[in-house]
Amino acid sequence: MQTVIDAHNISKVYNPDTIPVHAVNSVHLHLNRGEFTALVGPSGSGKTTLLNIIGGLDAPTEGQVVINGINISELKPNQLINFRLHNIGFVFQAFNLIPVLTASENVEFIMLLQKRPKAERTRRVHELLASVGLSDKLNVRPSQLSGGQQQRVAVARALASRPQFILADEPTANLDSHSAATLLDIMEKMNREEAITFLFSTHDQRVIDRARRVITLVDGRIENDSAATQIRH
Amino acid sequence: MLTIIAWRNLWRNRTRSLIITTSVALGMWAGTFIMAIYFGMGEARLRIAIDNEVSHIQVHHPGFADDKEAKYNMPMDSLARVFQKIPAIRAFSLRSVTTGMLATTSGSQGIQVNGVDPAAEQATRGMQNFVQDGDYLDPAQRNRVLVSTKLAKKLKLEIGNKIVLTLLDTANNITAGAFRICGLYHTNNAPLDELNVFVRKTDLDRLIGTDGRAHEAAILLHRDDDLDPVFQQLKQALPQLQIERWQEISPETALVLSSLDTYSLVFIFIILLALSFGIINTMLMAVLERTREIGMLMAVGMNKLRVFGMVVLETIMLAVIGAPAGLLAAWLTTLWLGHTGINLGAIMGESLRDFGYAPVIYPVLPWHNVVQTMQLVLLTAVVAAIFPALKALRLKPVEAIRT
Numbered sequence: 001m002q003t004v005i006d007a008h009n010i011s012k013v014y015n016p017d018t019i020p021v022h023a024v025n026s027v028h029l030h031l032n033r034g035e036f037t038a039l040v041g042p043s044g045s046g047k048t049t050l051l052n053i054i055g056g057l058d059a060p061t062e063g064q065v066v067i068n069g070i071n072i073s074e075l076k077p078n079q080l081i082n083f084r085l086h087n088i089g090f091v092f093q094a095f096n097l098i099p100v101l102t103a104s105e106n107v108e109f110i111m112l113l114q115k116r117p118k119a120e121r122t123r124r125v126h127e128l129l130a131s132v133g134l135s136d137k138l139n140v141r142p143s144q145l146s147g148g149q150q151q152r153v154a155v156a157r158a159l160a161s162r163p164q165f166i167l168a169d170e171p172t173a174n175l176d177s178h179s180a181a182t183l184l185d186i187m188e189k190m191n192r193e194e195a196i197t198f199l200f201s202t203h204d205q206r207v208i209d210r211a212r213r214v215i216t217l218v219d220g221r222i223e224n225d226s227a228a229t230q231i232r233h
Numbered sequence: 234m235l236t237i238i239a240w241r242n243l244w245r246n247r248t249r250s251l252i253i254t255t256s257v258a259l260g261m262w263a264g265t266f267i268m269a270i271y272f273g274m275g276e277a278r279l280r281i282a283i284d285n286e287v288s289h290i291q292v293h294h295p296g297f298a299d300d301k302e303a304k305y306n307m308p309m310d311s312l313a314r315v316f317q318k319i320p321a322i323r324a325f326s327l328r329s330v331t332t333g334m335l336a337t338t339s340g341s342q343g344i345q346v347n348g349v350d351p352a353a354e355q356a357t358r359g360m361q362n363f364v365q366d367g368d369y370l371d372p373a374q375r376n377r378v379l380v381s382t383k384l385a386k387k388l389k390l391e392i393g394n395k396i397v398l399t400l401l402d403t404a405n406n407i408t409a410g411a412f413r414i415c416g417l418y419h420t421n422n423a424p425l426d427e428l429n430v431f432v433r434k435t436d437l438d439r440l441i442g443t444d445g446r447a448h449e450a451a452i453l454l455h456r457d458d459d460l461d462p463v464f465q466q467l468k469q470a471l472p473q474l475q476i477e478r479w480q481e482i483s484p485e486t487a488l489v490l491s492s493l494d495t496y497s498l499v500f501i502f503i504i505l506l507a508l509s510f511g512i513i514n515t516m517l518m519a520v521l522e523r524t525r526e527i528g529m530l531m532a533v534g535m536n537k538l539r540v541f542g543m544v545v546l547e548t549i550m551l552a553v554i555g556a557p558a559g560l561l562a563a564w565l566t567t568l569w570l571g572h573t574g575i576n577l578g579a580i581m582g583e584s585l586r587d588f589g590y591a592p593v594i595y596p597v598l599p600w601h602n603v604v605q606t607m608q609l610v611l612l613t614a615v616v617a618a619i620f621p622a623l624k625a626l627r628l629k630p631v632e633a634i635r636t
């Protein structure tokens with residue numbers, strides 16, 4: 001199995017000088033290509049912080065994140081942005097899309113940043129929006145899409161850049177259960193058929209049930225990892 | 234696509250963008266219009282200087298500039314021969330010029346006496362058109378003098394009065410002649426008016442002994458553009474004489490023209506400075522409102538240069554789209570008022586004339602300045618963009634995204 005994410009001994013302390021908050025404590029996390037993994041835990045357990053560190057959006061107080069063999073803590077700010085552009089797909093809880101761009105433009109935009117040729121961009125925009133079931137919404141702006149549709153565009157956008165893996169921080173938190181299920185169906189299908197690696201956080205039990213591996217975070221520590229448990233059994 | 238994003242972002246807050254765009258348009262309109270007025274004043278001043286005062290080129294004896302003595306004169310016929318051979322010359326006037334005293338029963342005053350050929354003087358500077366009362370110099374009538382209304386008022390002179398001009402002849406002997414006032418003139422240059430009286434050249438020559446000689450040759454050209462070539466030609470043809478262009482004869486006119494240029498740019502600059510605060514403020518608000526969006530873009534991989542470019546592009550659009558409308562309005566206003574003229578005399582009375590300006594101003598759009606203004610607008614936009622763009626760069630994606 002090929003390692004995609006290797007987070008080693010990650011700790012994050014907010015406000016170290018005033019009222020220190022130990023958001024993440026000595027976390028080791030190892031993810032292989034093709035995984036479909038949920039990071040779960042109550043609100044405030046450190047899920048967002050950990051995902052941000054893995055995604056190179058935030059620097060850990062201690063520890064290292066190695067993605068595909070590259071230690072991202074060593075990258076300079078602009079290198080890091082470029083690394084994110086080419087290696088990581090992001091789906092946030094909300095505000096994923098550029099409001100002034102249509103669905104297809106939002107998906108195309110990331111490929112434009114990557115300087116992909118026009119023909120490839122157009123083909124992929126159609127492919128991806130079709131695969132998230134939004135072929136009929138190509139020229140619609142985000143404000144005219146439902147929350148679930150917006151999140152599906154975000155997944156298409158995250159995939160457009162052909163990343164190593166997709167990080168999704170509570171992607172279903174703002175969705176009703178039906179939309180959440182549809183989104184999960186799409187993510188699962190992509191994982192199954194195209195071996196796209198997903199790491200997503202959630203505290204929704206119905207979403208947790210869909211994950212193949214579940215890592216439970218409590219107070220910034222990994223309390224349980226289903227992968228490790230399975231090995232022990 | 235950055236351009237598309239910037240353009241669409243511009244219209245997210247329609248009212249705000251329209252306010253800025255309208256301000257820019259109004260600012261440009263006002264600035265350009267003021268510039269047109271200045272330029273019109275400058276043009277008018279230039280025309281007066283060339284057409285009514287100093288002509289394009291003047292020729293003197295080299296000694297004349299320092300000492301306006303009668304002995305520093307030039308032979309008329311050889312000058313005339315040179316001038317007549319140059320087709321670019323429209324008209325020329327050969328004058329006898331000397332300083333002296335004007336005496337009346339009520340007082341006396343130092344003046345410059347210009348002995349002119351009435352027809353040539355009319356052809357070079359339209360002297361006859363400035364006669365307000367009485368008649369222009371009659372070539373057939375002896376010892377008539379044209380004095381300015383200003384001088385007449387000061388010395389309580391009237392048409393038909395006799396005055397005595399006391400002068401020095403070529404040998405520096407005092408000589409005097411009695412002249413009768415045939416008319417009163419009034420040009421656009423009040424200070425000069427007070428100092429100059431005009432008589433027939435033949436009358437003056439008889440008094441100071443300069444028959445067939447001239448102290449001053451004033452040359453009017455067909456076109457302003459011929460100035461330098463003719464100047465060079467004359468320098469070659471008359472190497473021993475002092476040849477001067479209007480800029481040298483009337484440096485204050487040249488100075489006024491260049492300072493009007495500077496003033497109008499300073500004016501535009503102040504307007505743009507004021508506008509730039511509005512633009513900066515608007516763009517700062519726009520960046521602030523889009524904190525999450527910009528943070529998201531940086532998170533997914535939009536680098537700093539592109540974020541910077543996006544904000545700069547939007548700022549430039551915001552600043553620049555109003556400008557053409559303003560320039561168009563200024564152009565139309567100028568077109569209209571350039572036709573009817575603005576009568577500042579009604580507001581400012583005679584004071585404009587005291588500075589040598591015509592009271593009615595015909596604004597002219599100076600195209601090179603319009604281009605310059607557009608460049609300044611662009612520059613302002615770029616400068617105004619820097620602050621908001623830096624603000625956008627300083628956003629940290631994690632903090633911007635956190636909900």
Ligand SMILES: Nc1ncnc2c1ncn2[C@@H]1O[C@H](COP(=O)(O)OP(=O)(O)O)[C@@H](O)[C@H]1O
Pocket residue numbers: 014015021022023041042043044045046047048049050
């Ligand atoms: N920027 C911050 N400054 C200070 N404390 C923070 C900051 N971000 C998160 N925290 C704290 O860190 C802990 C973990 O937060 P978070 O990673 O958002 O958890 P989760 O995503 O699981 O809800 C919480 O106690 C939270 O209050």
Ligand SMILES: [Mg+2]
Pocket residue numbers: 047048049170
């Ligand atoms: Mg969270």
